[in-house]
Amino acid sequence: MVKRLASAAQAALPLDDAAPAPLLQAGSAPAGAGGADVQAEAALQRYDWTAVGRQLDRQGWGLLPGLLDAAQCQQMAAMYDEAAHFRSRIQMQRHAFGRGEYQYFAYPLPALLQALRTALYARLQPVAEHWRQQLASATTPWPAQHAALLAQCHAAGQCRPTPLLLRYGAEDYNCLHQDLYGALVFPLQVIVLLSQPGEDFDGGELVLTEQRPRMQSRAQVLPLQLGDAAIIAVRERPVQGTRGSYRVQHRHGVSTVLRGQRHTLGIVFHDAE
Numbered sequence: 001m002v003k004r005l006a007s008a009a010q011a012a013l014p015l016d017d018a019a020p021a022p023l024l025q026a027g028s029a030p031a032g033a034g035g036a037d038v039q040a041e042a043a044l045q046r047y048d049w050t051a052v053g054r055q056l057d058r059q060g061w062g063l064l065p066g067l068l069d070a071a072q073c074q075q076m077a078a079m080y081d082e083a084a085h086f087r088s089r090i091q092m093q094r095h096a097f098g099r100g101e102y103q104y105f106a107y108p109l110p111a112l113l114q115a116l117r118t119a120l121y122a123r124l125q126p127v128a129e130h131w132r133q134q135l136a137s138a139t140t141p142w143p144a145q146h147a148a149l150l151a152q153c154h155a156a157g158q159c160r161p162t163p164l165l166l167r168y169g170a171e172d173y174n175c176l177h178q179d180l181y182g183a184l185v186f187p188l189q190v191i192v193l194l195s196q197p198g199e200d201f202d203g204g205e206l207v208l209t210e211q212r213p214r215m216q217s218r219a220q221v222l223p224l225q226l227g228d229a230a231i232i233a234v235r236e237r238p239v240q241g242t243r244g245s246y247r248v249q250h251r252h253g254v255s256t257v258l259r260g261q262r263h264t265l266g267i268v269f270h271d272a273e
């Protein structure tokens with residue numbers, strides 16, 4: 001079961017200064033029951049998605065500053081110790097993925113996570129579709145709704161949920177990798193930082209590398225604060241050349257945590273074999 005292959009820019013600021021619409025408490029209510037979907041959508045409406053799309057095209061990553069507030073981050077991180085939320089736990093050292101551990105959520109996902117996954121997908125699908133067309137991939141169009149993508153995954157034997165919660169302590173790190181999980185790979189994923197750099201931990205920076213054909217790899221460090229979300233390319237993105245588009249390969253990882261504890265929430269949109 002291949003899960004992962006080993007191997008500063010402008011932020012899209014919220015459109016107004018209003019406090020983010022409060023999302024439902026993590027895990028408290030079944031999805032849809034208390035308007036988590038509506039509230040997630042309201043939270044995403046604060047961003048300039050045209051600007052986010054431009055960031056993704058230009059650099060393979062984009063930022064959603066303050067997607068979650070401090071209380072939501074704390075609630076999410078605290079779930080790590082509630083075994084009922086998860087289907088499996090991975091100790092990275094045992095797989096040579098790095099050092100530290102993470103857990104994959106089980107279905108049904110907590111309401112907040114379910115709502116974010118659905119709403120983020122709808123915003124990112126046009127970027128994915130644009131990339132697919134630029135790369136002239138043989139694949140069919142990405143569906144507009146996340147539920148339809150999941151139906152495709154399940155028909156292809158990718159049935160297990162991929163969202164995950166990661167916990168790093170001092171000396172932990174995450175090797176450069178790609179989160180593929182099967183043949184069906186939606187090209188964008190989201191990582192939310194649930195801890196505050198400089199307070200909760202030092203070191204532990206999210207790194208994205210890009211490799212252009214016949215060139216050496218370049219590393220970008222993503223400037224995340226507590227509650228910020230990074231949108232990153234999962235595997236590749238198109239770059240416009242003089243003779244059409246070509247593929248740039250991406251990998252991501254986390255540099256060594258020097259002190260403290262760092263939690264992140266990972267949202268991958270395709271499911272796993």
Ligand SMILES: O=C(O)CCC(=O)C(=O)O
Pocket residue numbers: 166174179190191206252253254264265266267
């Ligand atoms: O902890 C991080 O910043 C990276 C997490 C990660 O690799 C992922 O969510 O896919």
Ligand SMILES: [Fe+2]
Pocket residue numbers: 177178179252266
């Ligand atoms: Fe990852």
